[in-house]
Amino acid sequence: MKKNWPILVVDDEDVMCESMAAWLREDGYRVDTAPSGQKAVELAKSSDYAICFVDLKMPGGMDGIETMMEIHRVRPEASVIIITAYATVDTAIQAMKEGAQEYIVKPCNPQEISMLVARILKLKKLQSENAILRKKLTRQYRHHDIITKNPRMEEILALTQDVASLRSTVLIRGESGTGKELVARAVHFSGSRAGKPFVVMNCAALTETLLESELFGYEKGAFTGAGGQTKGKFEVADGGTIFLDEIGDISAKLQADLLRVLQERRFYRVGGTQEVEVDVRVIAATNKDLGEEVKQGRFREDLYYRLNVIEIRLPALRERREDIPLLAEHFVQRISSELGKEISGITAAALKLLIAYEWPGNVRELENVIERAIVTCRNGMLEEQDFSWLQRSESTQQDWQVPDVPLEELERRAIVTALERKHGNVKEASAALGIDRSTLYDKLKRYEISH
Amino acid sequence: MSALYLVPVGSVPENTWAWIENAVSEWFPLPIRRLAPVAIPERAYDARRGQYQSVEIMKTLAQDTPGDATRILGVTDVDLAIPMLSFLFGQAQLNGRIAVVSLCRLHQEFYGLPAEDDLLRERIVKEVLHEMGHTFGLVHCRDQKCVMSLATHIGLVDSKSQQYCSPCGLQLAEQVASLVGGV
Numbered sequence: 001m002k003k004n005w006p007i008l009v010v011d012d013e014d015v016m017c018e019s020m021a022a023w024l025r026e027d028g029y030r031v032d033t034a035p036s037g038q039k040a041v042e043l044a045k046s047s048d049y050a051i052c053f054v055d056l057k058m059p060g061g062m063d064g065i066e067t068m069m070e071i072h073r074v075r076p077e078a079s080v081i082i083i084t085a086y087a088t089v090d091t092a093i094q095a096m097k098e099g100a101q102e103y104i105v106k107p108c109n110p111q112e113i114s115m116l117v118a119r120i121l122k123l124k125k126l127q128s129e130n131a132i133l134r135k136k137l138t139r140q141y142r143h144h145d146i147i148t149k150n151p152r153m154e155e156i157l158a159l160t161q162d163v164a165s166l167r168s169t170v171l172i173r174g175e176s177g178t179g180k181e182l183v184a185r186a187v188h189f190s191g192s193r194a195g196k197p198f199v200v201m202n203c204a205a206l207t208e209t210l211l212e213s214e215l216f217g218y219e220k221g222a223f224t225g226a227g228g229q230t231k232g233k234f235e236v237a238d239g240g241t242i243f244l245d246e247i248g249d250i251s252a253k254l255q256a257d258l259l260r261v262l263q264e265r266r267f268y269r270v271g272g273t274q275e276v277e278v279d280v281r282v283i284a285a286t287n288k289d290l291g292e293e294v295k296q297g298r299f300r301e302d303l304y305y306r307l308n309v310i311e312i313r314l315p316a317l318r319e320r321r322e323d324i325p326l327l328a329e330h331f332v333q334r335i336s337s338e339l340g341k342e343i344s345g346i347t348a349a350a351l352k353l354l355i356a357y358e359w360p361g362n363v364r365e366l367e368n369v370i371e372r373a374i375v376t377c378r379n380g381m382l383e384e385q386d387f388s389w390l391q392r393s394e395s396t397q398q399d400w401q402v403p404d405v406p407l408e409e410l411e412r413r414a415i416v417t418a419l420e421r422k423h424g425n426v427k428e429a430s431a432a433l434g435i436d437r438s439t440l441y442d443k444l445k446r447y448e449i450s451h
Numbered sequence: 452m453s454a455l456y457l458v459p460v461g462s463v464p465e466n467t468w469a470w471i472e473n474a475v476s477e478w479f480p481l482p483i484r485r486l487a488p489v490a491i492p493e494r495a496y497d498a499r500r501g502q503y504q505s506v507e508i509m510k511t512l513a514q515d516t517p518g519d520a521t522r523i524l525g526v527t528d529v530d531l532a533i534p535m536l537s538f539l540f541g542q543a544q545l546n547g548r549i550a551v552v553s554l555c556r557l558h559q560e561f562y563g564l565p566a567e568d569d570l571l572r573e574r575i576v577k578e579v580l581h582e583m584g585h586t587f588g589l590v591h592c593r594d595q596k597c598v599m600s601l602a603t604h605i606g607l608v609d610s611k612s613q614q615y616c617s618p619c620g621l622q623l624a625e626q627v628a629s630l631v632g633g634v
Contacts, residue, residue, distance in 0.1 A: 019506045019533035025545045027601060028590035053535075083535070107500070107537040111603035 005050035005121055006030045010040040010067060011083070012058045020053065027114070037062030041070045049078050050124050051101075051117060056084035056091060065091075065098050072099055077127075079120045146179070146186060147330050150320035156183070156312055163310050164191035169262065171247075171307045172285040174314030176435045177364030180285040181243060183312060187283060188241040196240030201233045203254075204246035204442040212254060213270045222271025232269065234261065234278050241281045246438050247307065248288035248299065259303045282307070287439065317359040317366060324355045327363060331370040332382065343374055346382040353387055361434025368431045412447045415440070419449070453521035453630075455481045459488035460508055460527035460551065466568075467554065467575055471526065474576040474613070475583065479627060481521065491529060502532040505542045509549050516548075521630060522586050524579065525551040540602065541578050543585035550582035556605060574605075576613050584615065587626040592619050 017033035024031045034040035056064035068080040079101035092103045172180045188198045217232030266277045293299035336343040373386040422428035430440040495507035512525045531539045531553040543550035557574040580598045592599035597616035602608040
C-alpha cells in the first residue's frame with residue numbers, strides 16, 4: 001500500500017535519524033531526515049510533512065521546541081512529536097503548550113509508535129476528506145450548479161448573483177419542488193455571508209407555539225419542559241441567513257413578531273425580558289400567492305411588503321421543459337454514483353416520455369422518478385419500460401372515474417391513501433404524492449388527518 | 452550468478468540454519484551460501500540498555516561482502532534495538548542488500564516459558580521471509596495473515612502465516628524474476 005503522507009525525523013544523532021527512517025520506510029512511508037532544526041525548517045518549506053519527529057535536545061542552534069515552532073510557522077498543519085531520552089513533566093507541559101501533538105520518551109515500544117503514527121494519519125485523512133467535502137458543498141450551491149438553459153431561469157440566476165451581497169429580504173415564490181431552497185442557498189453561498197450559518201426553518205411543519213420557540217428560542221422555565229436557555233434559529237443564524245420556508249402559513253401573532261424582527265433586527269426569547277440583537281438576512285419562500293392572501297386578510301400587508309423587497313418567482317418544470325433532459329442526465333449521473341449502479345444514460349424514447357409528462361411535483365418529482373428507475377433498472381441504460389409505472393399512472397388518471405365529491409375531498413382521500421400505502425411514513429408518502437414534506441404536513445393539518 | 456548469503460552474527464544455534472535455508476530456498480531461486488560467523492561489533496553494544504544497535508550490525512554486514520552477493524541476511528541471537536525503539540525482531544534496507552534477524556525474542560524462553568522447537572522454527576521462518584521481503588521492496592501489508600504484516604509483539608508474529616499474500620507474493624516474484632533474469 002502506498003502511503004502518501006511524508007514524515008520528517010529530526011535528530012542530531014545520525015544513528016537515531018537513519019534507524020527511525022528505515023523503520024518507518026518498512027511501513028511504506030516516505031521519510032526524510034534532518035540533523036538540525038535549521039535543516040528541518042528548510043525541508044519543511046518544500047515538503048508538506050504530515051508528522052515531524054523532533055528530538056528535544058539538539059546541541060547548537062535550535063532545540064526541539066524552537067524547531068517545532070518554526071516548522072509550525074511554515075506548516076501549521078504538521079503534527080509534531082517531541083522525543084526525548086528522559087522525561088520531565090515541565091518539558092512535556094511546555095512542548096504540549098507550544099503545540100506538540102505528542103511527547104514521547106525514547107526508547108519506545110514499537111507498537112506504541114506504530115499506533116501513534118496510524119492515529120495521527122487517520123486524523124489527517126479525515127481532515128483532508130472534510131476539506132474536500134466542504135469545498136464540494138460550497139460548489140454544490142454555487143449558481144452555475146443550478147442546471148438550466150431556460151432563459152427565465154438564467155435571468156433568475158443572474159438576479160440571485162446581483163442580490164447575493166445585499167442584506168435585503170428576498171421572497172421566493174414557486175410550486176413545490178421547483179427548487180426554492182436551492183435558490184436560497186445559492187443567494188447565501190454567493191454572497192459575503194457564505195462563511196456564516198445558513199439556517200432552514202419550515203414554518204408549516206410546527207404549531208404556532210413550537211414555531212415561536214424554534215425561531216426565537218426560550219428562557220429557562222418559559223414553559224413546561226423548558227429546562228434551560230435555548231437559542232432560536234434567528235440567533236443561530238446570526239451573521240448569516242435564515243430561510244423561512246412556507247412563510248404563508250404562519251399565524252397572525254408570528255406575523256407580528258416576524259415584522260418586528262425585520263424592522264428592528266431584535267427580539268425577545270420566549271419568556272425572556274432581555275432583547276436579543278441579531279444580524280440575519282431573511283429569505284422567505286412560499287407556494288402561495290401572498291398578494292391574494294393579503295387581499296383575503298390572511299396575511300399582513302406590511303409584512304408582505306417587508307418580505308417582498310426582492311421577489312423571485314420560480315417557473316414550474318412544465319414551463320421549462322427544455323431543462324428536463326439536462327436535469328434527468330444530471331440526476332442519473334449523481335444518483336447512480338451514489339447508489340453504486342452503473343447507468344450510462346437515458347434512451348431517447350424514455351426521455352421523450354419524461355419531457356411529455358406534466359410533473360406536478362416539479363424537479364423534486366423528477367429526481368424521485370429517476371431514483372426509482374435507477375433502483376429497478378436491469379440494464380445499463382434507463383429505458384421506456386423503466387418509467388412504465390409513470391405512464392400507467394398517467395393512463396390511470398385518464399381512465400379514472402372521478403367520484404362526484406368536492407376537489408378538497410379528493411385531495412384528502414389521495415393523502416390518506418398515500419399514507420396508508422406507505423405505512424404512515426410522511427417522507428415516502430410525500431414523495432409518492434410528488435409534493436414536499438412541508439406541503440404534506442400543511443395539508444395534514446388543514447384536513448385534520450392524524451398519522 | 453549472484454547469490455544470497457547467510458551470515459551468523461556471533462554465535463547462532465546450528466539447528467536453525469536448516470530451517471532458514473529451507474524457507475529462503477522456497478521463495479528465492481538463488482544460490483544460497485553460508486559465510487563464516489562475524490563477531491558482534493563492540494560499538495553496537497548499548498550497555499545502558501543491555502541491547503545491540505541493529506544499525507551498527509548492518510554496517511558490519513555491509514563490509515567485505517563477496518562480489519557476487521545480491522542479498523546478505525545476518526542472523527543473530529542477541530537482542531536488537533534502535534535508539535527510538537525498545538526492541539526489533541529484525542531490520543532491513545528497503546530495496547537494499549542487507550537485512551538482519553534477531554532470534555532473541557523468538558525463543559519461548561525469553562518470555563519465561565519452556566522451549567518449543569516447532570514454534571521457534573515457525574517464528575524464524577516468518578521473520579526471515581519478512582526481512583527478505585523488505586530487501587525486495589515489499590512494505591508492511593495490511594493483510595494480518597501475510598508474512599509482510601507488521602508485528603510489534605510476539606503475539607502478532609504468531610498470528611500471521613508463513614506465506615506472502617497474493618499481491619505481495621506477485622510483487623516479490625516479479626522482483627526476484629527481474630534479478631535472476633538480469634544476471
